[in-house]
Amino acid sequence: MQKTLNVPTRMDRIQAPIVPVIGALIRQVPGTISLGQGVVHYGPPAAVVDAVRQALSTPAVHQYDDVAGLGELVRAIARKLAAENGIDLARGSRVMVTAGANMAFMHAVLAITSPGDEIVLPMPFYFNHEMAIEMAGCRAVRVPTDDRYQLDLDAIERALTPRTRAIVTISPNNPSGAVLSASSLHAVNELCRVRGLYHLSDEPYEYFTYGACRHVSPGSFAGAEGHTISMYSLSKAYGFAGWRIGYLVYPEALGPALLKVQDTILICPTIAAQVGAVAALGVGRAFCEPHVRELESIRDIVVAELSTLGSLATVPAADGAFYCLLRVDTGLDPMLVAERLIRDHKVAVIPGTAFGMTEGCYFRVAYGALQKQTVREGVGRLVEGLRRICS
Numbered sequence: 073m074q075k076t077l078n079v080p081t082r083m084d085r086i087q088a089p090i091v092p093v094i095g096a097l098i099r100q101v102p103g104t105i106s107l108g109q110g111v112v113h114y115g116p117p118a119a120v121v122d123a124v125r126q127a128l129s130t131p132a133v134h135q136y137d138d139v140a141g142l143g144e145l146v147r148a149i150a151r152k153l154a155a156e157n158g159i160d161l162a163r164g165s166r167v168m169v170t171a172g173a174n175m176a177f178m179h180a181v182l183a184i185t186s187p188g189d190e191i192v193l194p195m196p197f198y199f200n201h202e203m204a205i206e207m208a209g210c211r212a213v214r215v216p217t218d219d220r221y222q223l224d225l226d227a228i229e230r231a232l233t234p235r236t237r238a239i240v241t242i243s244p245n246n247p248s249g250a251v252l253s254a255s256s257l258h259a260v261n262e263l264c265r266v267r268g269l270y271h272l273s274d275e276p277y278e279y280f281t282y283g284a285c286r287h288v289s290p291g292s293f294a295g296a297e298g299h300t301i302s303m304y305s306l307s308k309a310y311g312f313a314g315w316r317i318g319y320l321v322y323p324e325a326l327g328p329a330l331l332k333v334q335d336t337i338l339i340c341p342t343i344a345a346q347v348g349a350v351a352a353l354g355v356g357r358a359f360c361e362p363h364v365r366e367l368e369s370i371r372d373i374v375v376a377e378l379s380t381l382g383s384l385a386t387v388p389a390a391d392g393a394f395y396c397l398l399r400v401d402t403g404l405d406p407m408l409v410a411e412r413l414i415r416d417h418k419v420a421v422i423p424g425t426a427f428g429m430t431e432g433c434y435f436r437v438a439y440g441a442l443q444k445q446t447v448r449e450g451v452g453r454l455v456e457g458l459r460r461i462c463s
Contacts, residue, residue, distance in 0.1 A: 141169025244392025
């Protein structure tokens with residue numbers, strides 16, 4: 073008799089990734105409009121496709137290359153960091169190119185922790201961050217934010233223990249769209265410096281800010297280079313999600329540890345995708361700006377439509393990324409509401425429980441993946457559905 077292979081593993085306690093779960097429900101109801109997936113509706117610059125097409129005839133594209141990334145791409149990233157983020161690598165930081173920002177975060181966690189260590193996650197957090205921390209055998213310490221999803225610095229400091237190794241910030245924030253203030257980011261960075269912790273700063277939505285809000289990179293603060301790990305991605309700004317290119321900026325002392333992680337998990341990012349990334353950065357931020365302005369107008373539609381729910385729901389300011397985190401005044405289970413929205417109203421959103429918001433009923437509304445009219449129709453369905461289900 074064959075011995076069973078169904079034994080407990082570390083993955084048993086990790087939450088299931090919510091986007092595929094919701095995606096499976098969507099496929100059961102044709103015609104559903106998804107306000108769930110966090111991607112943009114546009115593709116990369118034409119120069120990217122042209123550069124990769126030309127490079128495919130080059131033998132080197134089909135081989136391994138430098139573990140840290142193509143030299144040309146690393147140099148392009150260094151120029152971008154200096155010009156746009158205020159980060160000078162000469163102060164003691166290094167760059168590693170990864171297969172997206174998710175991998176950058178996983179690499180950082182593995183490089184700075186031992187099993188049983190703790191990492192502070194202000195809520196709402198990006199669910200893959202908690203998953204990565206727990207997969208590494210560490211503990212994610214959930215810390216509340218205020219009613220605008222801004223950092224509660226006192227709560228963060230109270231959460232620190234001798235096992236704390238890092239504090240995570242995400243700005244602009246996924247899932248709330250909140251843009252964290254420069255003063256709060258500086259306070260976290262200084263707290264990390266004083267307490268001997270790492271500041272893990274997740275910044276894939278750096279270009280997506282609206283109105284007077286501006287993105288600030290904690291890695292630009294004086295003295296930050298010794299304890300700040302910054303993570304970026306081309307997925308959003310350059311319509312690059314399927315190409316899987318991100319990068320992290322890290323203190324040079326972490327180089328040996330990160331080299332071990334990268335060489336074991338990836339060896340190196342796909343060379344053709346890195347060639348495309350060089351071309352994307354060559355086109356630059358000017359490519360992204362018209363799309364950001366379009367998303368700002370879509371954001372205004374989403375917020376206006378959701379505000380018609382009145383006292384049934386609250387939509388804190390969403391000045392960045394392409395998300396709103398909606399609070400609904402109901403005692404119903406968020407997942408059950410999400411299922412009914414799909415089944416009865418043909419619109420999909422992500423329950424806030426995936427982002428750590430377990431007290432109350434929250435939903436992430438994503439508006440980047442669809443054209444303006446489709447978003448308008450989807451939010452209309454959402455508003456009508458919430459009125460019928462939760463009133």
